[in-house]
Amino acid sequence: MTKIALCAALASASLLSDAIPAGAAGPQRSHTWQRWEHALTSARAYANPYADVTLLVTYTGPGGRILSACGFWDDGDTFRIRCAFPAPGLWRWETRCSDESNRGLHGQSGAVEVMPYRGSNPLYRRGFLKVSENRRYLTYGDGTPFLWIGDTAWAAPMRASEPEWETYLADRAAKRFTILQVAPAPEWAGDRDRQKEKPFADAACGRWNPAFWQSFERKIQRANEKGLAVLLVGLMEPVFRYPEAAAARLFARNIVARLYGNFVVFSPSFDSEPTPLADAVGEAAREATSAHLITQHPGTPWDQPTPTFSDRYFDRSYLDIAGVQTGHNAGNRDWCAHHAIAWNLHLYRRAPPKPVINLEAMYDSQGGNGWQAVDARSLGWRSFLSGASGYTYGAGETEAKRPGSNGGIWKWCTDPGQFDFWQKALQWESAFQMRYLRDFLARIEWWRLEPAHELIRSQPEEVTRRMVLAKSREGDLAVAYLPGNKAIEINMSAFPALLNMRWFNPASGRFLRTVRSVANQGYHRFETPGQGDWVLLLRR
Secondary structure: OOHHHHHHHHHOOOOOOOOOOOOOOOOEEEEOOOEEEEEEEOOOOOOOHHHHOOEEEEEEOHHHOEEEEEOEEOOOOEEEEEEEOOOOEEEEEEEEEOOOOOOOOOOOEEEEEEEOOOOOOHHHHHOOOEEOOOOOOEEOOOOOEEOEEEEEOOOHHHHOOHHHHHHHHHHHHHOOOOEEEEOOOOHHHOOOOOOOOOOEOOOOOOOEOHHHHHHHHHHHHHHHHOOOEEEEEOOOOOOOOOOOHHHHHHHHHHHHHHOOOOOEEEEOOEOOOOOHHHHHHHHHHHHHOOOOOEOOEOOOOOOOOOOHHHHHHOOOOOOOOEEEEEEOHHHOHHHHHHHHHHHHHHHHOOOOOOOEEEEEEOOEOOOOOOOOHHHHHHHHHHHHOOOOOEEEEOEOOOOOOOOOOOOHHHHHOOOOOOOOOHHHHOOOHHHHHHHHHHHHHHOOOHHHEEEOHHHEEOOOOOHHHOOEEEEEOOOOEEEEEEOOOOEEEEEHHHOOOOEEEEEEEOOOOEEOOOOEEEOOOOEEEEEOOOOOOEEEEEEO
């Protein structure tokens, strides 16, 4: 039996008594949804405790609710267990260890008195992300819709100092991003972090360096404390493509255990088409947690009518979110626009449904022909109105556009003389336009929108000028995006009542003051108030 299988098997057993064992300390204290941890001291030494020991902890809470997780080795003779408790009340825990003779790890138990969280952090107030009841979008634990506005900061946990990371978090929280996408320790970002620590003590990823991952987790924890969730991408390739399956599965179990008390979504793949390794690591991550969401960040199959990589992942039982990478496409704007519309729409129409998230599109790198602010923002609007329930932005030069790229935010450019030095890239206009996108959607019940492009008459042949529209099933709400068109003609007979119309400028974040009523009869021509791209809001 593999260690992952052992972990899962142990999770199925109820290990707890009705009372705190004699001699045990009184209950510790915590708050709902905040990370709690407990350190255990191993009574035995192991050649490689990272790989040689499987530690399971089972939590039993009010009403008999049970959570199962794995513990992890954290240097020397220290192991840790972590949790984020979903409900107030008394929670009891007990451990099982693959080495039952180790009395420091096996059969340990205790209790935690969990109190309601009273602060303002939306994560701790509302709970871990989950899939909505209709399986179309994500919500917090309490059912409040979660609006995914992401930022790619792939190398930042590794390359940024802690003060730099704090500056980054403050900026992204102020611009109302809701989730950050990071990678573990990709070799293209360097072989060690800013503290000069390497991620692993060996070349095969068979024994991690706790000092590296302690710094890494502090940055994840600080993001959560700022109200930002995190998508960790690349569990199957923590350093290079690709370790042996056993090493990749081992890392997945341990990193999930380390981050079990955090607001994290996991993705085994990082720009890879479906492989047996991706599935093996996805299954390992699912065995290690039932509390966190799992997706796959696929590569971009070039010039395809449908997202073939996302299609192949779609039905995997471990997968909660249908991730898609509409991609950069070497700067081909036609392909980028097509993918943002057609690929999201294709995944949205699959059954049974899963939430669709565009995890990566064309970045803004302040380029000439493409890679501009308009490209980054327009792909976000196209995605949301074509069936996606989330969109992730990126800032910085890429190798595909210019060899020897600096990397902006995603690669964490540390040279102040470069145009995409990370502090400069934070203030690019496109980042502010992500806030405008978020603020617009937050004003409406965006989760009720369904793609309805067929209501638009006379679409342009050029794919970069094709308009998109989504409406509520009840017909009391609709949003259209016009990427530089003079007008849009909409079949208003599809709406049951008169609607009010208003124009929104996605580049400036401003609504026009003019509000006009439109009858629900025949086709109506809406002329834009000026040049550039525009958003049309229709509401009862």
